[in-house]
Amino acid sequence: MAGTKxxxxxxxxxxxxxxxxxxxxxxxxxxxxxxIGINKxxxxxxxxxxxxxxxxxxxxxxxxxxxxxIERTILGFFISAVIGIxxxxxxxxxxxxxxxxxxxxxFLRSLPTPxxxxxxxxxxxxxxxxxxATIVTAAxxxxxxxxxxxxxxxxxxMLDTAKTYGLRGRSLFLRVVLPAASPQIFAGLRVALxxxxxxxxxxxxxGGGSGIGYYISNAQQSFNIKGSYGGVIILGAxxxxxxxxxxxxxxxxxxxxxxxxxxxxxx
Numbered sequence: 094m095a096g097t098k099x100x101x102x103x104x105x106x107x108x109x110x111x112x113x114x115x116x117x118x119x120x121x122x123x124x125x126x127x128x129i130g131i132n133k134x135x136x137x138x139x140x141x142x143x144x145x146x147x148x149x150x151x152x153x154x155x156x157x158x159x160x161x162x163i164e165r166t167i168l169g170f171f172i173s174a175v176i177g178i179x180x181x182x183x184x185x186x187x188x189x190x191x192x193x194x195x196x197x198x199x200f201l202r203s204l205p206t207p208x209x210x211x212x213x214x215x216x217x218x219x220x221x222x223x224x225x226a227t228i229v230t231a232a233x234x235x236x237x238x239x240x241x242x243x244x245x246x247x248x249x250x251m252l253d254t255a256k257t258y259g260l261r262g263r264s265l266f267l268r269v270v271l272p273a274a275s276p277q278i279f280a281g282l283r284v285a286l287x288x289x290x291x292x293x294x295x296x297x298x299x300g301g302g303s304g305i306g307y308y309i310s311n312a313q314q315s316f317n318i319k320g321s322y323g324g325v326i327i328l329g330a331x332x333x334x335x336x337x338x339x340x341x342x343x344x345x346x347x348x349x350x351x352x353x354x355x356x357x358x359x360x
Contacts, residue, residue, distance in 0.1 A: 137319050145323025146330070154308060159327060162293060162304040165221050166335070169228025170289040174282060177233045181240025181278075182270060191245065202234040206292055210299045219302040227296040232285040239281025243274030272349075279343050286339055290332050305331075 121139045128138035137145070150159065184190045184198075209230050210223075217223040247270060255269045271278070297306030305324055312320035 135318060137322050141319055142322040142326055145319040146326035147323075149308075149320070149323050149327055158303055158305050158308045159331075161221060162297065162306065163331060165224045165304065166228065166289050166293045166331075169225040169293065170232055170286055172225070173229050173232035173285055173289070174236055176229070177236030177281070177285070178240050178271075178278060181237040181281075182244050182266060182274070184237070185241035185244025185274070186266075186270060191241070198234075198237065202238075204230075206231040207295055207299065210296055213296070214300045219300050221303070223300065224293055224296040224304065228289045228292045231292045232289045235284040235288065236278070236281040239277045239284075240274060243277030244270055246277075247273045275347060279347065283336070283339055283343070286335055287332065290328070290335065294328065 124139040124142075128136055128141075149155070184194050206227060210227055213223045213226045213230075217226055251269065251273065252265070255265055260268060293304070294306035294309075297304035298310040305327055309321050309324040309328075312318075312324060
């Protein structure tokens with residue numbers, strides 16, 4: 094019957110979560126065993142790295158480097174999302190815009206992001222704005238391209254039907270175009286979120302002046318191996334946190350789509 098929930102859904106979700114943690118435990122065990130056979134001076138054990146990560150998260154590094162990195166990643170991702178979705182909808186909806194912008198988009202997204210860091214340093218200096226600008230230059234493309242593809246693939250009959258009901262301009266985009274393209278938009282957003290984290294680290298290492306990437310780079314140069322591995326674990330935790338929160342948000346926003354599909358399947 095429509096609307097009934099399978100009694101196994103809750104247990105299946107717990108099973109998937111359990112498998113995820115089992116994978117992490119397996120990785121930790123492999124790391125710990127590998128450290129036994131390798132010089133711990135250059136490859137500290139998992140427990141040593143975890144302790145170093147906890148020390149970073151509870152020291153002044155939290156305010157001076159970790160939180161600024163989180164803020165830069167979120168802000169760069171948000172700016173990329175606003176620009177990428179807006180431009181992607183226009184490019185995908187209007188064929189003229191798609192033809193005129195195709196070559197420009199292909200050229201700009203092919204530029205290696207690390208090569209843009211020196212330009213950003215010249216324009217913004219060694220600060221957080223440089224890191225944010227560098228994030229935007231990389232994270233905007235998966236959002237823009239996925240949004241354009243999702244928008245251009247909307248059936249013309251759907252748009253024509255909406256127009257017969259008087260939907261035009263902003264109402265058409267907000268009530269028809271964006272909901273129809275939202276699965277592909279969120280796929281691009283998730284890729285862009287991981288790209289934002291990676292580019293943030295690269296930009297901070299090359300000239301951020303502060304941040305977790307800057308800390309890891311300094312720790313390596315000063316032979317603080319434990320600190321650098323602790324910073325890597327902090328980065329992994331940040332990536333897990335970002336992805337988990339994003340999937341929760343995506344599940345809420347796209348719940349109408351799963352409900353529609355489920356309703357059709359159970360009808």
